[in-house]
Amino acid sequence: MKKVFCATLGCDKNLVDSEALLGRFAVKGVQPVDDPDVADIWVLNSCGFIDAARADSETALRELCDAKEDRTLVVCGCWSQEHGTMIQERFPEVDIVAGVGQFDQVVAACTGAELVEEGSPPPASPFEMAGAAPVVEFPTEPLIDDPMAVHYTGMLDRPLLTPPHVAFVKIAEGCNCACTFCRIPMIRGKQNSRPRAELVQEVNGLVARGVTEIQLVSQNTSDFGRDTGEKLYDLVRDLNDVQGLRSIRLLYLYSGMVSVDDLRRLLDLEKVAPYLDLPIQHASPRILKAMKRPGGDKSSPAFFQALREGRPDLVLRSTALLGFPGEEDEDVSELADFLAAVEFDHLGAHNYSAEIGTPSAKMPNQVPSEVTLDRSALIMDMQTDISLRRQEARLGQTYDVVVDHIVQPGPDDVHGVAEVLESLGEGTWQDERERAALAGVVQSGVSFAVARSYHFGYDLDGMVLMPLGEAGKGERLRPGQWLQAEFRAVTPYDVWATPVTGN
Numbered sequence: 001m002k003k004v005f006c007a008t009l010g011c012d013k014n015l016v017d018s019e020a021l022l023g024r025f026a027v028k029g030v031q032p033v034d035d036p037d038v039a040d041i042w043v044l045n046s047c048g049f050i051d052a053a054r055a056d057s058e059t060a061l062r063e064l065c066d067a068k069e070d071r072t073l074v075v076c077g078c079w080s081q082e083h084g085t086m087i088q089e090r091f092p093e094v095d096i097v098a099g100v101g102q103f104d105q106v107v108a109a110c111t112g113a114e115l116v117e118e119g120s121p122p123p124a125s126p127f128e129m130a131g132a133a134p135v136v137e138f139p140t141e142p143l144i145d146d147p148m149a150v151h152y153t154g155m156l157d158r159p160l161l162t163p164p165h166v167a168f169v170k171i172a173e174g175c176n177c178a179c180t181f182c183r184i185p186m187i188r189g190k191q192n193s194r195p196r197a198e199l200v201q202e203v204n205g206l207v208a209r210g211v212t213e214i215q216l217v218s219q220n221t222s223d224f225g226r227d228t229g230e231k232l233y234d235l236v237r238d239l240n241d242v243q244g245l246r247s248i249r250l251l252y253l254y255s256g257m258v259s260v261d262d263l264r265r266l267l268d269l270e271k272v273a274p275y276l277d278l279p280i281q282h283a284s285p286r287i288l289k290a291m292k293r294p295g296g297d298k299s300s301p302a303f304f305q306a307l308r309e310g311r312p313d314l315v316l317r318s319t320a321l322l323g324f325p326g327e328e329d330e331d332v333s334e335l336a337d338f339l340a341a342v343e344f345d346h347l348g349a350h351n352y353s354a355e356i357g358t359p360s361a362k363m364p365n366q367v368p369s370e371v372t373l374d375r376s377a378l379i380m381d382m383q384t385d386i387s388l389r390r391q392e393a394r395l396g397q398t399y400d401v402v403v404d405h406i407v408q409p410g411p412d413d414v415h416g417v418a419e420v421l422e423s424l425g426e427g428t429w430q431d432e433r434e435r436a437a438l439a440g441v442v443q444s445g446v447s448f449a450v451a452r453s454y455h456f457g458y459d460l461d462g463m464v465l466m467p468l469g470e471a472g473k474g475e476r477l478r479p480g481q482w483l484q485a486e487f488r489a490v491t492p493y494d495v496w497a498t499p500v501t502g503n
Contacts, residue, residue: 002029002031004022004031004039004040007042007043008045008161009044009053009060012215012251015168016170017045017103019161020103020155021103021106022159023155024107028111030111039071040072042064042068043076044075046060046079047077048077048078048079048082049078051353052353057077073096074106075094078188080098081187156198156205157205162458163404163458163479163480164479164480165211166213166214168214168215169214171217171218172192172218174189174191175188175190175191175223176223176227177220177223177254178292180292180360181324181352181353183357183358191220191226192227193218193225199235199239207243207244207245212482213245213249213402213458214245214247214248215251215457218252220254220257221250222253232266233262233265236250236272240270247273248271249272249275249458250272252277257294260306263276275317276317277457278317280299280320280338281321282331283335283337284335286326286331304342304344305342315345316342317347318344318346318348319350320379321350321351322352322372323352323367323372323375325364326364327352327367332379336378340382343386347387349376349380351372351373351376352372387492387493388490388491391428395428395490396488398484399484399487400454400484403477403479403480403481404458405449405450406447406449406477408446408447409421409442417448417450420494424438427489429489430488431488438496446467448467448468449468449477450463451497453495464494465494
């Protein structure tokens, strides 16, 4: 049996695409594996959102080319959607180049199988072709503009690249917004919402396999159903009724397209986590207008403060974009004032990148990169203090947590536990004796449970760390287990906790 390994770059939406592709391989008898050394087929699902992402994709592809040997090498995703010809020319080791969403075409090209849907016959097997790499016939226009281009049914029985108890559920593709800095509509096309019934079917299938938590993702979750006549609330209500599902997390909401009342209705559903991801990008009305982002009441501190009224448990997450053309120090001060008023629990600051084809790339007064970096550092320094205050308010409280991994710090510490342990040494502790004992716990060589409470999105935010073995009370903890834990120490990003007796 052939085996396939997929390396995924970029966002969680791209991760779902990788899972869908691997699901299609599995249907054709090709086994997905997480060890590249044993795979016959390597797939790089690339990211091409900004310059830095394209550079990362190119570096990753070069590494795969250097180690390829006699394997079949595939490149797909956003980067190759736009730069397939360049990849062909610069990387002759690549066997197959495809764009986004071409799950069936890639599998057919790798296996020589017939395409499931109607269309052009698959290219000859890469094992038989000489010279330039065959290219799956990706169009010059975004593939998603064709409603038949992406067959979402591949996502229904996909293998998960997350822990088996948590899954990203992609509810739509593309975006109808015209943000002047963003290339996603050029790459992924217009908004294309998945049918509500299909999504409910997918989640039922995931829960039957052991998933207890889902994270809903799309480019603009608030816009779900605008193109099909369905509504986000109806989707989430139906998912809330899925037996065995424990938590629903909403990501990528667009505050300008949803009201406080709409969000409160969603939060009132039993399984919806009190956690909302609402990217603002900026707070200066002048910059928001130039970005073509919403301003006014829905982008004011009052909007977010109203969300927290009566919901002191609500966690708010956002992102800000620094260095947009024309941005001045006064605009950054407005953003800082906004953040001080709202107090997001989590904030990511991104640096502007002038992307070819976007209106903002042609705007005057481009901000020097060194100025952007200084502004980003200023905002993140401020946010660090805010996040720490929010975390300190949870000290001594008990919360439900789910275990994602059991790990031991060392050379293979891909989850960054050693770094978190170091930062906890400088964190805020409920009991100073526990802080003093931390070094001994670490030196004892115990394993740790990497867990999350509702305050932390999977693969987005921090972790709740609990020691196992003699130094802790969590000897029997396992991935996927839900339990109660008391927060004993915090940093701006992470938590040290102990399981509550009786779990």
